[in-house]
Amino acid sequence: MKFLNFFFITFFIIINISVKLLIVDQEAKIKNINKEISEINSKIEKKLTDISYSTRPQILKQINQNKFKFLPILQSDLIKPKAD
Amino acid sequence: MFKKDGINYDNVRPKANFLSSKRINFHDKKDLIKNMKREKSIRFSKKLNLFFFLLCISFSIFISFNILKVTYTKETNSLTVQAKIKINRGKILDRNNEIIATSIDTNDLYVDTKKSLNKEKLKKMLSEIFEDKESAFFERIFNKEQYSLIKKDISPTELNKLKSVGDPAIKLHESNKRVYPQHNIFSNLIGLKTNELISKIEKNMNKELAEGKNLKLTVDLRIQNIVREELYKSLIEYKAKAALAVVMNVKSGEIFSMVSLPDFNPNYPKSILPKTENNLNAEARYEMGSTLKIFNAAMVYESQSEIQFNEFEISDGYQITNEKHILDDHIDEKILNFDDVFVKSSNIGSVKILESFGSNKQKQFFKKVGLTENLNIKGLNVVSNKLPINWESHSKFISYGYGLSLSPISLITAFSSLVNGGYKIQPLLVKNRINQKKVKVFSSQTSKKINELIHKIVMDGTGKKAQVKGLLIGGKTGTSKKVEKGNYSEEKKITSFIGVFPANSPEFLTFVLFDEPRKNVASSKETTGGNTAAPTFSKIVKKISPIITTDNYSRN
Numbered sequence: 001m002k003f004l005n006f007f008f009i010t011f012f013i014i015i016n017i018s019v020k021l022l023i024v025d026q027e028a029k030i031k032n033i034n035k036e037i038s039e040i041n042s043k044i045e046k047k048l049t050d051i052s053y054s055t056r057p058q059i060l061k062q063i064n065q066n067k068f069k070f071l072p073i074l075q076s077d078l079i080k081p082k083a084d
Numbered sequence: 085m086f087k088k089d090g091i092n093y094d095n096v097r098p099k100a101n102f103l104s105s106k107r108i109n110f111h112d113k114k115d116l117i118k119n120m121k122r123e124k125s126i127r128f129s130k131k132l133n134l135f136f137f138l139l140c141i142s143f144s145i146f147i148s149f150n151i152l153k154v155t156y157t158k159e160t161n162s163l164t165v166q167a168k169i170k171i172n173r174g175k176i177l178d179r180n181n182e183i184i185a186t187s188i189d190t191n192d193l194y195v196d197t198k199k200s201l202n203k204e205k206l207k208k209m210l211s212e213i214f215e216d217k218e219s220a221f222f223e224r225i226f227n228k229e230q231y232s233l234i235k236k237d238i239s240p241t242e243l244n245k246l247k248s249v250g251d252p253a254i255k256l257h258e259s260n261k262r263v264y265p266q267h268n269i270f271s272n273l274i275g276l277k278t279n280e281l282i283s284k285i286e287k288n289m290n291k292e293l294a295e296g297k298n299l300k301l302t303v304d305l306r307i308q309n310i311v312r313e314e315l316y317k318s319l320i321e322y323k324a325k326a327a328l329a330v331v332m333n334v335k336s337g338e339i340f341s342m343v344s345l346p347d348f349n350p351n352y353p354k355s356i357l358p359k360t361e362n363n364l365n366a367e368a369r370y371e372m373g374s375t376l377k378i379f380n381a382a383m384v385y386e387s388q389s390e391i392q393f394n395e396f397e398i399s400d401g402y403q404i405t406n407e408k409h410i411l412d413d414h415i416d417e418k419i420l421n422f423d424d425v426f427v428k429s430s431n432i433g434s435v436k437i438l439e440s441f442g443s444n445k446q447k448q449f450f451k452k453v454g455l456t457e458n459l460n461i462k463g464l465n466v467v468s469n470k471l472p473i474n475w476e477s478h479s480k481f482i483s484y485g486y487g488l489s490l491s492p493i494s495l496i497t498a499f500s501s502l503v504n505g506g507y508k509i510q511p512l513l514v515k516n517r518i519n520q521k522k523v524k525v526f527s528s529q530t531s532k533k534i535n536e537l538i539h540k541i542v543m544d545g546t547g548k549k550a551q552v553k554g555l556l557i558g559g560k561t562g563t564s565k566k567v568e569k570g571n572y573s574e575e576k577k578i579t580s581f582i583g584v585f586p587a588n589s590p591e592f593l594t595f596v597l598f599d600e601p602r603k604n605v606a607s608s609k610e611t612t613g614g615n616t617a618a619p620t621f622s623k624i625v626k627k628i629s630p631i632i633t634t635d636n637y638s639r640n
Contacts, residue, residue, distance in 0.1 A: 005129075005132070005133055005136065009136045009139070042188070042189045045172075045186060045187075045188055045189075046188055046189075048183060048186070049183065049186050049188055049263060049265055052182065052183040052186075052265035052266070053265045056265055056266050056267065056269075057266075057269070057305065057306070057309035057313075058267070072627055073630045074553075074626050074627060074630065075552050075553065075554045075555050075625070075626050075629040075630055076552075076553040076554045076626070077630070078554060078630055078633075
């Protein structure tokens with residue numbers, strides 16, 4: 001009986017320690033993954049910000065003036081077909 | 085014989101293996117000794133078990149506490165370690181998810197001069213990289229021999245150059261910087277956030293943004309840019325001191341654009357001047373002049389008064405007080421009908437209409453449209469309207485737009501109710517999924533008549549220059565004199581135009597105002613709302629209406 005008790009308690013402690021170690025390990029992995037995610041997010045943010053900077057209306061206007069020379073669509077350009 | 089604890093030792097007999105055993109086990113007939121020992125052993129085992137049980141419980145609690153650090157989050161359906169997650173300030177986006185403000189990771193440069201391998205060389209290289217810093221700055225840093233800040237938020241180019249220096253004295257600290265990719269376009273609306281300063285939406289919505297939540301606004305980058313561009317051109321052309329414009333949905337209250345000039349670049353906080361800081365649409369108030377006259381018409385229509393069929397004599401002017409006599413110099417006709425009072429913007433006609441109604445009804449009407457109450461808009465700081473202390477003595481002035489200072493946004497809100505079928509609206513700047521409760525303050529008939537009247541003003545009256553080819557426009561011009569040293573100035577004016585489209589069933593409203601314009605499109609001596617704000621309105625609407633109508637901006 002005593003042996004069984006001792007066995008169960010030891011087993012429980014070993015299980016607990018194993019779980020703890022597993023959690024610590026998983027935590028470390030999660031932390032690393034989170035770090036990677038935040039680094040990637042940071043890079044994405046920078047790229048998005050760069051895109052926003054380079055596509056802001058003033059820049060697009062400049063590009064249009066230098067290269068394409070498109071004219072804006074005005075209300076008078078819209079044709080509204082009428083049904084007979 | 086000898087008795088103790090109920091055990092009769094007379095009955096004791098040795099066990100069979102007594103001689104070979106070191107332990108002497110006594111047996112009695114009733115096994116009393118054996119039972120006692122067993123009970124003792126059981127008690128001890130129980131205590132031991134209890135001890136180990138408590139030990140296990142404590143250990144389990146310890147483990148559980150460690151497990152608690154790892155939390156299951158419903159939103160991401162993933163395990164996240166809460167303690168170490170870095171929360172960046174939320175982004176501010178326009179209605180199409182274009183970035184207005186965002187935070188990026190940067191580095192701050194520090195120098196620990198004690199650890200430098202070659203101070204002179206490092207000093208020279210740093211002054212080459214940071215040309216904007218004076219040499220005296222580096223002299224001071226290197227003389228101190230301390231851990232000192234050189235520059236916050238260094239650029240990627242500067243970072244690369246620093247890496248090539250390779251001195252252990254160079255220390256980089258991770259930092260975060262708020263950037264505004266659209267530069268000036270939204271500056272007066274969203275404000276800015278630095279380590280020292282915070283203003284406008286950045287300040288008013290700080291709690292949400294600091295938690296990392298993105299903030300979606302109702303404004304549209306394309307519309308905002310068009311409005312700003314056209315307004316800026318007009319500001320230069322008219323040599324005005326300031327200008328403002330708003331584009332709004334009159335049914336849902338969504339603000340598509342809100343521009344106030346002059347503005348600033350939030351990426352360079354040190355260059356911001358005090359006069360450029362205010363969002364004039366909400367943080368300033370003006371005597372609006374004739375744009376307020378349209379409320380007289382609404383008052384008459386709503387009460388179904390016979391006044392709308394009257395004619396008004398305007399040739400002799402009108403004596404308001406002993407000192408104040410008004411004339412309608414700009415009108416050739418001597419007698420005007422009801423509609424013409426507004427089409428030609430007659431001050432005398434407006435006063436005469438008010439006379440037949442009385443100041444109390446006027447006050448009640450202004451209360452009904454919300455001009456006497458404070459307007460609260462999420463994200464905006466709105467100043468309260470300046471009402472006269474004695475309404476009765478000011479009511480005639482109010483009838484043609486004086487004696488009452490209004491914030492442009494409150495005028496727009498009240499005007500929307502006149503044209504949208506009679507519903508009171510709440511302007512929206514921050515996107516909101518909750519549908520507004522529709523409160524009807526006017527009859528649909530009143531609203532319909534107002535729309536016909538303001539369309540007539542644009543077709544035949546003072547607002548002709550607001551016309552847009554291919555679109556029905558309705559609106560009202562406004563010109564008011566500014567107060568200077570306690571008197572109304574003859575030169576300094578506020579000119580404005582408030583217009584809606586399509587006029588037969590208005591959905592969008594655009595308001596344009598110029599502060600002290602000195603020139604106008606007609607090269608006329610008089611600058612008015614009709615020859616300054618109305619043409620600018622036309623230029624803006626011409627460009628924004630294809631965007632608004634094709635992108636279905638009329639939906640709530």
